[in-house]
Amino acid sequence: MPEISILMNCYNGAEYLKFAIDSIYAQTFKDWEIVFIDNQSTDGSAAIAKSYDDRLKYYRTPEFLPLGGARSFGLDFCKSKYLAFLDTDDIYLPEKLEEQYSFMEEKQLDLSYTGFQVMDEKGDLGKKYYPTGSGDFFAFLLIKYEINMQSVMLRNTAKIKFDPQFEYSPDAALFLDIAVDGKVGNLRDVLVQYRVVSNSLSAKTVALWGREARAGLDKLIKLYPGIEYKYPKEFSLARGRADYLSARYYMEAMNNRREAELLMRKNRQQSTKMHFFYLLSLLPSPLWNLVHRICSSIEIRQVK
Helix, strand or coil, rough: CCCEEEEEEEEECHHHHHHHHHHHHHCCCCCCCEEEEECCCCCHHHHHHHCCCCEEEEECCCCCHHHHHHHHHHHHHCCEEEEECCCCCCCCCCCHHHHHHHHHHHCCCCEEEEEEEEEEECCCCCECCCCCCCCCHHHHHCCCCCCCCCCCEEECCCCCCCCCCCCCCCHHHHHHHHHHHHHHEEEEEEEEECCHHHHCCCCHHHHHHHHHHHHHHHHHHHCCCCHHCHHHHHHHHHHHHHHHHHHHHHHCCCHHHHHHHHHHHHHCCCCCCHHHHHHHCCCCCHHHHHHHHHHHHHCCCCCC
């Protein structure tokens, strides 16, 4: 087996797919395979994937699956020592696998992640994000979840399981689970380009943000009884973040200012940012939406 299995989940990703796959073939580290999961695509994704050599293994799901289910389906075919991920509209920089593999081997890590840079639909590059976590990574990630999925590399063990019911963020629940008692590290280098596509979020997707974040926390409490008492402040802040995400759903998708205000009111003392969004929730929802649109546009602004 190759040293690294790279899991690619695809649903109608033909537009940027070749750029993503080519970035793997351009890696300075060569001992890898691509496990390509076609989740019932109806565009040209299958033809693009099948045009590569046998280092890309193509599999098609028997039916359309939620993201967690599609990732779980793909795991059955990933047998390498390490596991990495790349979505169909993102890009690895050439040294990504080599640097991260050496880091994992040297530190004997269970999970590592790197810095990343956002880009827009045209490939114009924007802000760079550098990881800051250290020490107790579980506590840190509860407060400030900073892991970009494309930047992750895992030691491939029996513990690697995605919740098949999660449609938006099965990754965060898994990575927090690993961080409870696993060895985690990060590389400050930017090794991934992450594409932010404007106007791509449906109301259903926004609804899942807070719901799945909260479900992930409940799952951790069930798996590790008493852990919320060991990390009371961290769990409180994590639940506050989930409430903020639900407030965004009520504001942006449902135009329900009252429900958003109630969620933000109970978390307004957590931080200056949360207090600001509580105050914003007292105003008409168009102002809330305008602030978030401005924040999103800054994320994808081209660096001159």
